Amino acid sequence: MDTATHIAMGVAIGGLATLDPAVQQDPVLFQAVLAGTIAGSHAPDFDTVLKLKNNATYIRNHRGITHSLPAILMWGTVISAFIFAFVPDVNYVHLFLWTLLSVAVHVFVDVFNAYGTQAARPLTKKWIALGFINTIDPYIFSLHLAGIVAWLLGANPGETFLILYFVIALYYVKRYLDKREMVQIIHEHFENVEQVVTSPTIRQNIWRIAISTKDKYYVARAEDGHIQVLDQFERKPLPKHPAVEEALKDHNIRAFISFSPIYRWEISEFDGHIEVRFIDLRYRAREHYPFVAIVHLDKHLNKINSFTGWIYSKQKMKKKLNPLPN
Template sequence: MDTGTHFLMGIALGGLATLDPTVANNPALAEAVLLGTLVGSQTPDLDTILKLKNNAKYIRNHRGITHSIPAVFIWTLLISTILFYVYHVSFFHLLLWTFIAVSLHVLVDIFNAYGTQALRPFSKKWIALGIINTFDPFIFIAHLIGIALWLNGAHLGYTFLAIYALLVGYYIFRFQQQQTIKTKLRNMFENVEQIITVPTMKWNEWHLAVSTATHFYVARAKNGEIRILDIFEKCPIPNIPVIEAAKKDENLAAFLSFSPVYRWEVNEYSDHYEVRFTDLRYRSKGYYPFVAVVQLDLDLNIVSSYTGWIFSEKKLRKKLELIPS
């Protein structure tokens, strides 16, 4: 989820904690728990700082080790210990509610199309259920309504208990929507190997990428109707020198470690090669913005590369800087 929604979830969990009699009857503990849930709801995303390094580091590591099973316990213990020495209150209750906040952060991220490596160290597989958009207006507004009700005198704990009961129903509704779309796609195509759903901020609109034995299909579902936007023949990556050389680039390596469905192309110019990989999940206005591009000279030395989100060819050329196509 986005940072704002994670922050509101921290407030909501601090509110839910007041249903715990030990927390409700101890103002210092209630304050410490609220801080624990606020910090715990944000801490797994500290890896966002990797953006300052480069896109390759960010793509390869964001929602990786910081969202893993060991990290959940490490964040919980670290935050709870610091707050315990500041407030000198019940360590168990601090630990419990901070753990819930950190765990909920990781859990809700699994429902996005981006996903997390939440099963590390047992598996580095990305878990991305593709049910909820990274920013979901319904979830965000539901939390704002809960805070507004609380500020107007509603019971803090029961208010957010009702909000979360509503959100559980919303997640079930979105899951049913997704399954209906997948069923339609399996009826449309033969030999379906993979279906990736990318929910948008509109509850009735989804981006889709379908992989069959022979083709990739890019589609959109809107109001239950599915429209095919692009079709690409499925071509295995060839074992040729120019691609093998490009794979040594950290930007392309990061892209391949993250993207589950993509097409590739190699272009040869008078003085260089260009290898491009395009993620098929995020088609927007006829353009595929998530790419990895590697430029090599005729001796197959890497000259320039880029991976990340780019929304025009002109801006991509500026990122690559060295060689125009």
């Protein structure tokens, strides 16, 4: 989810904590728990600072180890211990458990969007991306905002957020059923379907879809249950080409491949130089696929430059990649 929704969830879990008699009867513990749930609801996304290093490091690690099973326990422990150091008279067990819950909820809700997380680490490094809740979901955020306003106006926070999360749970079930119905339609209309990757948009009735079959990739759009194929590509395995072998050694290319479940590749030669490009098919904007990984090699297969990330124009590409020598 987006940062605003995660923080709103932290406030909501702090409100839920008033159902706990220990929290309800101790105003200082309540303040400590509220601080813990707000901090815990955002803590796993502290790995965003990795973007300051480079895109490859960010792509490989964002929502990775910081969203893992050990990290959930680590965040809960560190945050609650830090708060406890300032208010040592409160009940640490209750502070820790509510803080831990807020961290766990953060990781849990992130598995439902298209980006996903490595939430099952260290059991597996597989990305879990269920793809039926948008990263920015206006309904979920609006419900949290309404609950917070009701609390400020005097509503009982425990009861308010208990009802709110029951409604949100029903919403998740509804979105799951929407996706399941759509995937069933795809299997009925396409042959030899091997993988379907769904990306919900901010509009409830519109989805982006990438489909992998035995011999083709399809990029589609679903609106009100009607599926429209926008592009299709031959599915070709990576060739045993020297340029590809060199490209696969590059950290940007490796980061892209480790993250992208459906992509195609291109090899282009120009002025004695070779470009190897990998294109993620999950994202399509104005007939363009902006999420790519690119490496440029000279005629001796020495790397000139490389990049992975979002490119929406040729001008941006020139800024990201150093100009090729003449």
